[in-house]
Amino acid sequence: MLRASIRFALLVLCIAGWSVSALSVAVDRPLEDPAQEARARANHKQLRCLVCQNQSIEDSNATLARDLRLLVRDRILAGDTDQAAIRYIVERYGDWVLLKPPVKAGTIFLWAGPAVILMLAIVLIALWYRRRGGPAGRTVEPLSLDEQNRLKDLLGDGDRS
Amino acid sequence: MSNPIAEQGSRRHWLRLVPLVPLVIALVIGGFLFAGLNLRPKEIPSVLIGKAVPDFELPPLPGRPRGLTTADLKGEVSLVNVFASWCVSCRAEHPLFMKLQASGVVPVHGLNYKDEGSAAMGWLRRHGDPYDRVGADLKGRVGIDWGVYGVPETFLVSAEGRIVCKHIGPIMQRDLDDKLLPFIKALREGGTPQC
Numbered sequence: 002m003l004r005a006s007i008r009f010a011l012l013v014l015c016i017a018g019w020s021v022s023a024l025s026v027a028v029d030r031p032l033e034d035p036a037q038e039a040r041a042r043a044n045h046k047q048l049r050c051l052v053c054q055n056q057s058i059e060d061s062n063a064t065l066a067r068d069l070r071l072l073v074r075d076r077i078l079a080g081d082t083d084q085a086a087i088r089y090i091v092e093r094y095g096d097w098v099l100l101k102p103p104v105k106a107g108t109i110f111l112w113a114g115p116a117v118i119l120m121l122a123i124v125l126i127a128l129w130y131r132r133r134g135g136p137a138g139r140t141v142e143p144l145s146l147d148e149q150n151r152l153k154d155l156l157g158d159g160d161r162s
Numbered sequence: 163m164s165n166p167i168a169e170q171g172s173r174r175h176w177l178r179l180v181p182l183v184p185l186v187i188a189l190v191i192g193g194f195l196f197a198g199l200n201l202r203p204k205e206i207p208s209v210l211i212g213k214a215v216p217d218f219e220l221p222p223l224p225g226r227p228r229g230l231t232t233a234d235l236k237g238e239v240s241l242v243n244v245f246a247s248w249c250v251s252c253r254a255e256h257p258l259f260m261k262l263q264a265s266g267v268v269p270v271h272g273l274n275y276k277d278e279g280s281a282a283m284g285w286l287r288r289h290g291d292p293y294d295r296v297g298a299d300l301k302g303r304v305g306i307d308w309g310v311y312g313v314p315e316t317f318l319v320s321a322e323g324r325i326v327c328k329h330i331g332p333i334m335q336r337d338l339d340d341k342l343l344p345f346i347k348a349l350r351e352g353g354t355p356q357c
Contacts, residue, residue, distance in 0.1 A: 051206060051311035064276070065311055068302050093309045095209035 029067060032074055041074045044086055048073070049098045057100060208309050208328040211357055215323045216307040220297025223286075224279040230271055230297030236323040239349045241270045241316055241342070243293070244305065246277040247285035249313040255332035259292035262338075268346050272296035275305045275313050318342060318357075320349050327357040 032038040045059035052063035058070055069090065076086040090098055102108045144152065210216075215235050222229040235242070243259060245252045259270050272293035274282045279298055286293075299305050308317065309328075318327035327345060329337060348355040 054203065065302075068306065072303070072306060092209070093306055094311070095207065095309075097206050 029070055029074075032078065037077050038074075040083055041070070041077050041086075044073050044077075044083055045070050047087065047100055048090055049100045051094060051098065205330045206311065208325070210309050210325045211328060213325055215319060215325060216304070218297075218304045218307055220273070220299055220304055223274060223282050223296050223298050225283055226286075226291075226296060228295040230273065230295045232323065234271070234295055235319050236321070238321050239268060239346050240294075240319050241268055242273055242308075242319055243270055244273045244275050244308070244310050244313050244315040244317075246275045246313050247281040248277065249275075251332040252314045253289065255314060255316075255334070256289050256292070258333055258335065258338060260290045263292035267343070269294040273305065273308070273310075274298045275310060276300065276302040316342075318345055318349075326355065 032041060042059065046057050048058045048069065050056045050058045050061035050063055050066040050069075052065050053061040056066075058066040058073075073086050073090070076089050077083075081089065087099070096102060096105075102111060104112050215232055217232050219231040220229050228234075230242075241262075243255075245256075262268060262270055270292055272295070274296055276299065279300075282296075282298070286296075297304070302310075308315075312330065314332055316329040316333055317325055318329075320326050326349065327341070329342070333342070345355045345357075
């Protein structure tokens, strides 16, 4: 009797757990043409969610992200190219929604910055080594007479002579 | 190496600045962090400022006479408030719109975003209905056309049907006094205020 009720309770828990997890992975209805669906998904990954910033709309659970996923699918169904579908969203929300910012006058430092800083670092390091005469060919300044005498004292040369 | 002592002296002079390096780095980073305090990354600038209102046509809420279309936003300066009955901060700004309506300063239109008609009507009955026209955007597509990404948002629209300004989040008395009302005045006097 007890075992039966425990078994029943476990069964109930399993079913409840399954249904809850089934609800939580409620995905949107994909497009019927797998090629179109793949294009839609690729576009979703390039678009930034406006609610959960720094997530793509593909990754975000926000309702707006879901609406935008559906919108991209609709655009592709309507015959838009990938660029046109993305442009459709950008016209409404701006370059901000692009996870990869376009190269423009305002973003040129963003794109060129790392290369410029790297070049600058290489030039500075080269100049620094040149000034020091290079790591291998470093010149050592000769000791002054006082220093030579002191060194002799310390090494005990004075006693031996 | 013509003058080793002078050379050594200048290098020492140089080395004396080394302890300042961490300080300089800290100041630079601190400067960026300080500037960041006043940035609002949650407020995404709208690309629709200065552009014509998107083409749209929304039906009225059930039991309420007037819907909202692009043509309704031409002819006089108006505010378009994106609201929903499920939106908590909409309640915070709602009394201000009630006051605006009572004073008749500017017509306020509502864009009821992703709401149920009956819930929206119940909400307006409970808190008061300050809107001239209300369009019901059940699917949120028109909201997307307006670049809406959260509720509430409020747009200032010129008499020519151009989006002049977008306010993200609930409107406070301060926003009204410092921004919207002076802008409305300037628009009516034929100016072109910039947001």
